[in-house]
Amino acid sequence: MILFDPLGKCERPGEFDLVTGSPSELREFVAKNLRGNFRVLYQPKGGSIIGHWRCVGVVAYAAGDLTLAVDEMGFLCEGGNFKPDCRGDDPILYKIVHFGRHRNIRVICTAQLPKNIATNYRDLSDEFRIFQMVDGRQVDYLSERIGKETAALLPKLGKYAFVLWRSDGEVVIVKPKGSS
Amino acid sequence: MSDDQSVEERFAAETASVTDPSSEPIVSEIFTPGTEPEPDQTFPLESFITEEFIAAILSLPGAIMARRTGDEWWRPDDDEAELLGKGGAPAARYLVSKYLNDSSGPFAALGMVLGAVYAPKVMRSTIERKRKKRRSAEPPPTYQPSAESQPSSDYEAAENPTSSSGSAVMQDE
Numbered sequence: 182m183i184l185f186d187p188l189g190k191c192e193r194p195g196e197f198d199l200v201t202g203s204p205s206e207l208r209e210f211v212a213k214n215l216r217g218n219f220r221v222l223y224q225p226k227g228g229s230i231i232g233h234w235r236c237v238g239v240v241a242y243a244a245g246d247l248t249l250a251v252d253e254m255g256f257l258c259e260g261g262n263f264k265p266d267c268r269g270d271d272p273i274l275y276k277i278v279h280f281g282r283h284r285n286i287r288v289i290c291t292a293q294l295p296k297n298i299a300t301n302y303r304d305l306s307d308e309f310r311i312f313q314m315v316d317g318r319q320v321d322y323l324s325e326r327i328g329k330e331t332a333a334l335l336p337k338l339g340k341y342a343f344v345l346w347r348s349d350g351e352v353v354i355v356k357p358k359g360s361s
Numbered sequence: 362m363s364d365d366q367s368v369e370e371r372f373a374a375e376t377a378s379v380t381d382p383s384s385e386p387i388v389s390e391i392f393t394p395g396t397e398p399e400p401d402q403t404f405p406l407e408s409f410i411t412e413e414f415i416a417a418i419l420s421l422p423g424a425i426m427a428r429r430t431g432d433e434w435w436r437p438d439d440d441e442a443e444l445l446g447k448g449g450a451p452a453a454r455y456l457v458s459k460y461l462n463d464s465s466g467p468f469a470a471l472g473m474v475l476g477a478v479y480a481p482k483v484m485r486s487t488i489e490r491k492r493k494k495r496r497s498a499e500p501p502p503t504y505q506p507s508a509e510s511q512p513s514s515d516y517e518a519a520e521n522p523t524s525s526s527g528s529a530v531m532q533d534e
Contacts, residue, residue: 204379212376215369225382232382243375245368 182220183207184250185237189224191252202226204236211244230256235266238273245284249277254290255297261322263299278302295323309346310355313338327352 184191194200199210200222207223225233234257241249251257257264263272277286278301292298295311296319303326311327314320314335324332327346334344334354341357 204381208376208379212369212372215372228382236379236382239379240376243372 182248182250183211183237183241184220184222184252185234186222186224186252187230187234187256188253191222191224194222196220197222200224202233204233204240207237208240211240215244231264231266235273238277241286242273242277242281242284245286247285248287248289249281251288251290254292254302255294258292258297258299258302261296261298261300261303263301274299275301278305295319307348310343311335311346312343313340 184197197220198214199207199219201207201210202224203226207221210219210221223233223237234251238249241247257272257274263275266272277288278299281288288302290298290302294316295303295314298306303323306326309323309327311323314323320332320335323335327344331344331346331352334352338344338354339356339360342360343355345351345353345355
């Protein structure tokens, strides 16, 4: 598993086998552990975030058979589209989202706003966990994937409660313990 | 296994181009102070392109031309002035930085300055000339008071060319 943490906000770095901000160090570590299990926390230090992401994405796609977690997808997508790659190639996230399944790559992400998730990624996602949302445009954007009935639940959610939606049709409202 | 071997070979081949972005030279470090910086490094677009910015850009030609509407010269009101202040400065900085960095920098800059100074003047004088020409070509409207209306004695039809009869244009004092 590789967690891309662009803001360096991960509070449990001790749970990872490697914490790095260097693409070459990441590449070497993954090369040595291609056949094993590992957990890497990648926190960019200097340079452009999109540039670091490209390196992480290339390494993850080349390795295959892993889970790629991305915090703050807004750094990589905007307005429902993938942000352009820093080198003018197709965005590596596009490649991973569309063709990662051939290499057994799973992607998890967090996003403050649904529109910070590219439309293609939204439409190919199997599961959402969505907290309270009142902005009509954002809710509409999600409703195209999760359905209007599920989307109608979002503005009514309480603090820390969320809707769990799965592509097989399962919808669950999860509330924090102690809340009514 | 050959599959394992191919995975490692594939990994090595596909990641061969991975370089450390933090070690790549940043444009601002290449150019010494006083020389041309990369426009996007100096003024990242996303930092100031807002609705106000776009509104200000759209209102800039109007501010420059100070076009004439009716009998009054148009002047920006307080809101418009605020918009111009917000958006005009970064817009100007962006344009200057963008075109000064072009290979044809000095000429482009000179063209921009000359254009900014003379284009409004030329356009305004052209508009005024056409307006005068049109006015001189048109016969002066004749005043024909209708039976229903009693216009005041100090009203002159020529002052309001939008009315042909003079009966429906009486304004409150």
